[in-house]
Amino acid sequence: MRHIISVLMENEPGALSRVVGLFSQRNYNIDSLTVAPTEDHSLSRLTLTTSGDDARIEQITKHLNKIVDVVKLVDLTEGAHIERELMLIKVKAIGAQRAEVKRTADIFRGQIVDLTSNVFTIQLTGTGDKLDAFITALGDNVVLEVARTGVSGISRGEKVLAL
């Protein structure tokens, strides 16, 4: 099963490599990874998606917790949560294609953030599934370049991941 794990860690050099290293060292997979400082600049928040059975996920969270730089973590998929990913996608847009691509982007609530006479650059936010669906809807022969941020997430309701 797919899990989204959010980690609060010390904003120190080497902290990220310890987290990433753990995954390769213990043969766990990372599907996506995103990291940035939080409102408290001594802390970074790292969100990763991984998959595995319950025993494997338990080991992953235990080993993450053992890393000295890791202050706190939560498996967001254990409860109700919101997940978002941002994608910037460059697509071919020539002649009649331009209107078609624009319509598709509108349906997915994407925004055209840059354009030339041949190319649209579209920004799209949503779950990973939605971004995948948009790429499929556009079709392979249109897509020129994809930049995705990886999944970020937060719990629903009043539950917070903070010190």
Add this chain to the structure above:
Amino acid sequence: MEQLSGGEALIRALHDEGVDIIFGYPGGAVLHIYDAIFHQDKVEHILVRHEQAATHAADGYARSTGKAGVVLVTSGPGATNALTGIATAYMDSIPMVVISGQVESRLIGSDGFQETDMVGVSRPIVKHSFMVQRAADIPLIVKKAFHIATTGRPGPVVIDVPKDITDPKIKFPYEYPAEIKLRSYAVPGKGHSGQIKKAVDALLSAKRPMIYAGGGVIQGNAAEILTRLTRKLGFPITNTLMGLGAYPASDQQFLGMLGMHGTYEANMAMHYCDVLLGIGVRFDDRVTNSDISKFCPDATILHVDIDPASISKTVAADVPIVGDVVPVLEEMLDQVSKSRSKVDKESLEVWWKQIAQWREKDSLAVTPSEDGTIKPQQVVQAVFEITKGDAFVSSDVGQHQMFAAQYYGFDKPRRWLNSGGLGTMGFGFPAAMGAQFAHPDAVCVCITGEGSIQMNQQELATCMQYQLPIKIVCLNNQALGMVKQWQDMQYGGRHSHSTYAESLPDFTKLVEAYGHVGFKIEKFADLHDKLEQAFALKDKLVFVDVMVDPDEHVYPMAIKGGAMKDMVLSKSERT
């Protein structure tokens, strides 16, 4: 406040942390630190002959005392040479602080002379690491490093120090922090009382109980409380290779070591038990054998460990207890004493009768040779007798290690020093040095083989410099014995690159060249007397080269892919 340079602060911080001895080897990046060492007499520095030996010596010091071992090496090759010793300590959860020099901050990343990304290359084999960015951070970093290395599940911590940080011209006000609190690092304390109660209930209703205690009992200084609890319960107990000495080997309730080369009775009792209490163990593959589904099929598994990640890692625990082993076992003993239900004595009696039958197999019986060839087991037995079972014994890795574990009965913790997890050849001799520095008046023996000893024999020079009277007992079978045994058993006797009889050095001459004493023993008739003579030379390092039966195998031996009850018992007998 006193003004110190980074180099001076580093050594002062070690002293303030209670360190009186460090093992190291100088080089360019640490010259400022070595100059600071020169100007003081509080922290003694031991000059080894190879950085790997520095880490093993610090490790032997740590294992035999419980204090953190401290290492100082230079950048680049100094740091990379230390890696094997760091990995060895990491696998066995040994507290160690390794200070490595680094090129000047401005050169980092430029592929400077003797530059290695030490924090990077050591990352998977350390509990934590630091790169010092400012000299003024040194006291706090040293404090943190020792706190992390020695608490919780212990382990090695690296402090990487760029050369400019230790510049004697740049001084800062020095103050050593009295206490440290890390928001991201919590040490488990006492266990959860409800979980302990569940475990006690399971223990008191057990019909075929078994206690399986490992290195965590030794690291957690819990041998005494473990012994009290085990005696109170009257249950059989086994120790892992790392746990030898956690429970007295001479006690009736002790079934010997378990696992790949464990005794018949220990492995059988493991397989057939109905409640298994694992304490400070990690269900290592050398214990469980390769197929986990066949491990202790009928047992309710109770697992006590300070590291939550150790619990249910390989074998799912029915009752997990995370905590420091001493308070957990104290509470367990207290609950057992106060509980209204009592141990099922009748079932226990039946269980002990069964165990007595298994014991009759006498799986460690040694058959003397007819022609006077020395059996390796006989050497360990003789060392045990001569040292009255009270020596600090280190070993390397291979057949001699298993023979030492099987035939030297350890009654006390911290007496058996061996690389159980990583299995590092070359560990034994420098580890014995560390133990001898920590216990100058004790008998320190390194039981080794002619293969392993050659992996760190340069330390013969260190032993001369510091007059260390270590006794090296080399079980010389003229081959890489354990490799050869596997080749005998699994590769049709094809000894691919495991023999070298024609090129072995004359070890007695070799050690004499370093100024030590060498004995060679070739016949069983001479074994006891000559070993006694060697141990009688109390002020000398003596290398005893014992020519042993080259065809001997270590038994019992687990059958690959089987359960714990599946063992090869001799060249002609299997379970």
